[in-house]
Amino acid sequence: MIKLPPLIVTVCAGLLLLACSTPPKEFVKQSVTEESKPLFQSYSAEEFFKTTTVFGSSINSDASAVLISNDETGIFNAFKMPLDGSPPIQLTHSTLESIYVKSWFPRDDRFLYTADKGGDELDHLYVRELSGEVTDLTPGDKLKAFFVGWHEDDNQFFVASNERDPKFFDVYLYQANDYSRELVYQNNAGYSVESISPNGQYIALSKTNSNADSDLYLADLNEKNAVTVLITEHQGDIEHSAYTFTPDSKQLIYSTDEFGEFKQAWAYDLKTKNKSLNYASDWDVRFTYFSENGRYQVIGVNADAQTKLQIIDLKTRLRLALPNLPAGDLRGVNFSADASQLVFYINSDTSPSNLYVHKLGSTGVKRLTNTGNPNILEDNLVEGEVVRFKSFDGLQIPGILYKPKQAEFNKVPALVFIHGGPGGQSRKGYSALVQHLVNNRYAIFKVNNRGSSGYGKTFFHLDDKKHGDHDLKDVVYNKYYLQSLDWVDKDRIGVIGGSYGGYLTMAAMAFTDEFQAGVNIFGVTNWVRTLESIPPYWEAFRKSLYDELGDPKTDKERLHNISPVFFGHQIKKPVLVVQGKNDPRVLKIESDEMVDSIRSGGTYVDYLVFDDEGHGFSKKANRIEASNKYLNFFKTQL
Numbered sequence: 001m002i003k004l005p006p007l008i009v010t011v012c013a014g015l016l017l018l019a020c021s022t023p024p025k026e027f028v029k030q031s032v033t034e035e036s037k038p039l040f041q042s043y044s045a046e047e048f049f050k051t052t053t054v055f056g057s058s059i060n061s062d063a064s065a066v067l068i069s070n071d072e073t074g075i076f077n078a079f080k081m082p083l084d085g086s087p088p089i090q091l092t093h094s095t096l097e098s099i100y101v102k103s104w105f106p107r108d109d110r111f112l113y114t115a116d117k118g119g120d121e122l123d124h125l126y127v128r129e130l131s132g133e134v135t136d137l138t139p140g141d142k143l144k145a146f147f148v149g150w151h152e153d154d155n156q157f158f159v160a161s162n163e164r165d166p167k168f169f170d171v172y173l174y175q176a177n178d179y180s181r182e183l184v185y186q187n188n189a190g191y192s193v194e195s196i197s198p199n200g201q202y203i204a205l206s207k208t209n210s211n212a213d214s215d216l217y218l219a220d221l222n223e224k225n226a227v228t229v230l231i232t233e234h235q236g237d238i239e240h241s242a243y244t245f246t247p248d249s250k251q252l253i254y255s256t257d258e259f260g261e262f263k264q265a266w267a268y269d270l271k272t273k274n275k276s277l278n279y280a281s282d283w284d285v286r287f288t289y290f291s292e293n294g295r296y297q298v299i300g301v302n303a304d305a306q307t308k309l310q311i312i313d314l315k316t317r318l319r320l321a322l323p324n325l326p327a328g329d330l331r332g333v334n335f336s337a338d339a340s341q342l343v344f345y346i347n348s349d350t351s352p353s354n355l356y357v358h359k360l361g362s363t364g365v366k367r368l369t370n371t372g373n374p375n376i377l378e379d380n381l382v383e384g385e386v387v388r389f390k391s392f393d394g395l396q397i398p399g400i401l402y403k404p405k406q407a408e409f410n411k412v413p414a415l416v417f418i419h420g421g422p423g424g425q426s427r428k429g430y431s432a433l434v435q436h437l438v439n440n441r442y443a444i445f446k447v448n449n450r451g452s453s454g455y456g457k458t459f460f461h462l463d464d465k466k467h468g469d470h471d472l473k474d475v476v477y478n479k480y481y482l483q484s485l486d487w488v489d490k491d492r493i494g495v496i497g498g499s500y501g502g503y504l505t506m507a508a509m510a511f512t513d514e515f516q517a518g519v520n521i522f523g524v525t526n527w528v529r530t531l532e533s534i535p536p537y538w539e540a541f542r543k544s545l546y547d548e549l550g551d552p553k554t555d556k557e558r559l560h561n562i563s564p565v566f567f568g569h570q571i572k573k574p575v576l577v578v579q580g581k582n583d584p585r586v587l588k589i590e591s592d593e594m595v596d597s598i599r600s601g602g603t604y605v606d607y608l609v610f611d612d613e614g615h616g617f618s619k620k621a622n623r624i625e626a627s628n629k630y631l632n633f634f635k636t637q638l
Contacts, residue, residue, distance in 0.1 A: 119614020
């Protein structure tokens with residue numbers, strides 16, 4: 001399954017990251033007797049948004065602190081989190097743009113971070129000096145850059161930038177002392193930059209052949225005119241991508257689905273060119289990487305919408321045993337340079353990610369953050385259940401079902417919740433948006449319709465050039481499944497989704513009469529325009545997008561016919577549209593036209609635009625406003 005650049009962003013697809021603050025308002029009791037104690041409490045969006053979103057796990061040179069981004073100020077800023085458990089130290093004080101931390105410098109407490117302007121996704125790479133001064137390492141207009149990694153000598157680092165040609169990312173080697181740089185790889189063929197060996201000799205690149213087929217290449221950066229060499233010759237459709245190089249720079253660990261439905265980790269020996277299996281599972285190997293000293297390998301498997309993570313001691317070949325940990329998924333594992341300490345996050349459906357530190361050889365762990373709102377009791381939140389239902393053709397469709405506590409006493413309305421993509425996946429884990437709606441009586445089914453990743457390559461490709469048809473039928477049959485549950489109000493079922501999920505939401509409203517209300521969060525509604533206006537830095541993925549969705553030059557009629565903007569007059573049930581003004585993926589004009597098209601048929605539509613956001617909402621105040629808007633819309637219209 002080719003990794004398409006998801007139309008919905010990750011950490012700051014802020015519509016999925018929500019939090020909270022005001023006292024609880026609703027108490028639900030078992031009975032009206034005085035002895036009855038509140039069974040659970042209902043909370044406001046402000047309370048849910050009082051939780052803090054935290055990410056980042058780079059450990060500094062003296063192993064005294066972790067570099068993190070968190071949004072406790074209302075927008076993401078950089079913080080230094082001491083490993084001794086003392087309070088975090090704020091390092092940046094942005095009030096406009098979110099700060100996404102990347103790495104400490106290996107020898108001191110300077111650090112690298114990225115930021116864009118108002119959600120335009122044109123990220124620049126910055127260094128924050130010890131003095132607090134900030135330098136843009138990638139100055140210029142209309143360029144995008146990203147941090148690739150450090151050289152093992154700790155004095156140099158690699159950065160990719162499309163400043164020379166907006167369609168292609170070249171690689172530069174920067175000096176850590178004065179930030180001078182040199183071009184070390186000029187990318188003239190549209191390769192994707194995947195990884196660079198720790199010794200700086202080899203760069204791993206991928207090339208998309210179709211949405212089911214890709215290749216891996218290596219180039220020797222020590223050669224004056226580096227030749228790009230194919231290392232994955234094959235027949236048929238097979239996907240390849242790089243995970244990482246081994247710390248000794250002797251092997252490339254890469255992903256392939258050559259040997260079955262799921263991605264396995266294989267090792268390519270740079271000297272002998274031999275390939276060998278590194279790790280396989282009954283699910284996709286989602287990621288793997290190593291501690292800097294090479295002692296430990298971290299492996300993450302996407303097991304039925306949950307991350308199952310293990311740490312292998314390569315000296316003993318045994319799993320690293322950790323002390324008893326709170327319930328939830330382990331993620332974001334990182335080791336100190338000498339591998340004497342590791343930090344990690346634990347996340348669950350009912351608790352946002354919290355950061356922990358563990359000294360190897362000790363019997364305990366130390367919790368460094370408390371990201372939840374102390375006024376919200378986890379017992380009042382809901383754990384999602386992985387379930388499956390049969391679609392129109394008998395195919396089993398997976399998803400995650402959240403049953404409100406109120407459903408124990410009365411039937412409740414329900415929402416089909418559709419993820420972004422195409423090719424994304426709804427996964428287990430904390431979402432304040434979901435918990436806010438479920439806490440306020442709405443059952444949610446996060447559907448992983450055909451075409452979702454994580455369930456094998458056959459399932460992934462079942463919607464190729466069938467978008468708005470077979471995947472839409474999965475959404476409709478999801479509604480039928482919800483109607484079969486005796487605790488769901490069969491006549492009060494809505495649909496909500498963001499990005500590609502916003503598209504399927506609008507398709508469900510325009511091309512079926514199944515749902516009573518719909519919320520479209522920056523959804524694609526005009527496929528012709530979207531595919532003609534993809535950002536230039538997606539050039540490496542253009543062919544894959546066209547293979548999956550269609551070429552606007554040759555498939556224009558079909559793309560027109562599945563685009564809801566041309567059929568808004570058919571919509572008969574109320575709709576809410578939410579859009580970021582600076583969105584580079586789904587242009588604001590698209591949502592403007594969708595709203596006008598719905599109004600032309602006389603149907604009620606509400607429209608909310610955030611002037612300072614893009615494809616996803618990073619500012620906490622905006623996420624609160626959006627979450628309140630969703631809830632109030634469904635309360636009124638469902």
